[in-house]
Amino acid sequence: MRAENRMGYQTVIYKNRPQIVASACAVGPREGKGPLGEQFDLVANDADFGQESYEQAEAALLREACRICLSKAGRGEKSIEAMLGGDLLNQIMASSLAARSLKVPFLGLYGACSTMAESLLVGGMLCDGGYASPVLCTAGSHYATAERQYRFPLEYACQRTPAAQWTVTGAGAVILALPDASEKKAQACLARGCMGRVVDMGISDANNMGAAMAPAAAATLCAYFDDTKDDPKQFDRIITGDLGMVGSELLLEWTEKLGHPLPREKMMDCGLTIFDPGQDSHAGGSGCGCAASVLCAHILPKLASGEWRRVLFMATGALLSPTTSQQGETIPGIAHAVVIEGVQG
Amino acid sequence: MQNSSSKKHFVAQYKQLVQAITPKSKVGQGCLRAFWVGGSICVLGQVLIDMSMYFWRFTMTQGATFASITLVGVTALLTGIGVFDVIGKYAGAGTVVPITGFANAMVSPAMEFRPEGWVLGTGARLFTIAGPVLVYGISSSVLVGLIYYFLML
DSSP, X not given: OHHHHEETTTEEEOTTOOEEEEEEEEEOHHHHTSXXXXXXXXXXXXXXXXXXXXXXXXXHHHHHHHHHHHHHHTOOGGGOOEEEEEOSSGGGHHHHHHHHHHTSOEEEOOOGGGHHHHHHHHHHHHHHTTSOSSEEEEEEEOHHHHHHHHSOOTTOOOOOOTTXXXXXXXXXXXXXXXXXXXXXXXXXXXXXXXXXXXXXXXXXXXXXXXXXXXXXXXXXXXXXXHHHOOOGGGSSEEEEXXXXXXXXXXXXXHHHHTTOOOOGGGEXXXXXXXXXXXXXXXXXXXXXXXXXXXXXXXXXXXHHHTSOSEEEEEEEEEOOOHHHHHTTOOOOEEEEEEEEEOOOO | OHXXXXXXXXXXXXXXXXXXXXXXXXXXXXXXXXXXXXXXXXXHHHHHHHHHHHHSOOOHHHHHHHHHHHHHHHHHHHHHTTOHHHHHHHHTHHHHSSXXXXXXXXXXXXXXXXXXXIIIIIXXXXXXXXXXXXXXXXXXXXXXXXXXXXXXX
């Protein structure tokens, strides 16, 4: 039993291949003006989404993404047996508020910007093991709430460094379910997952998250390729969450040094996909909502259409808190990965 | 021992790579922008002082107070309507160093933390940015004042 579910030290196998039956995302106005603008299910007119505070707006975006996802799957809230998700707020409050209104069994996760991959990874296990199906996997973030928590007030006049990244205002939701004859055609399915280890290479600059997260991304990729003996060329894309310009370059260099060179033409970073360079986002987008919304708006549709057949989706997180940062602690990074395959034929 | 030194070497190698790849801020451009915007704000202050002395017969001290109040007021207004952070993004230290920077550092947290209420939000968080400047600014001026006092005895 155990041998069928695991491979090597960090990799898990979803032998029942949980299917992604529906996905949806809701984003803010800035993301809506980006290159993926047309592909999002919902673009808010204002960053406050008609709410009294940005925290409420973040919760509302998550709630809307879940609602749209449920209606796409043609399911009611009551059919969901577990919801997994998280965000960047203290006490993952936006997710808790969204779960409060959905009234479904809820497991909160925190993996910083890696949360979307983490929720798919764990949700896939719950589903595959028969503990819950369907499972709702979510993640979201908001520029304004992240700024106030980690940096300065919005109207404070300061300059950002070139390596700084822009937190995406957005939320994504994915419904996983065991294959079922009565089910509508699925978008894709989960084949494998790789649980990341926390890696810290002594980076303490909170304005260079890409550099803090790249070693964790390299470690997870190397672990996956060591565990499975897969070849990176077998994937249509190896997708990272929000390494940005600096982190993506570091990942290529560092994996090569660790003996697992990656094909540059197959790499894709959600943080570099969601914004145009002209949108003044410096090194690219970041946040839980970055990987989550690009997954739902861009990656899953390409798998559903058959344009891509197999991708490795890996979201990376910088596990820093303002308190430990001020105390001089370095930034621990983490990266979780899932292998998502198309379901043709 | 061998292991820990090779690990240190590994980390050092990574830090070198980070330094090589991370783009640097444009120092020259930043200095130029800070100089012309900051300089213009100071010229504006001087114009306000001279104007008030010429038209309203203010003394030098009154004129300086008038200029400070006006600059702080204008900055607060520009911060409130969401323009000042755009100027600050362009000018950097050019807007931070003059009194405009102080006004912005007070008004922006006041707005930011308004949803948490007048007392625990705006009231408690008003000095989050300007607080340290006040603490160390006032402390060092007291210290300098004491030194001056004893030297002049």
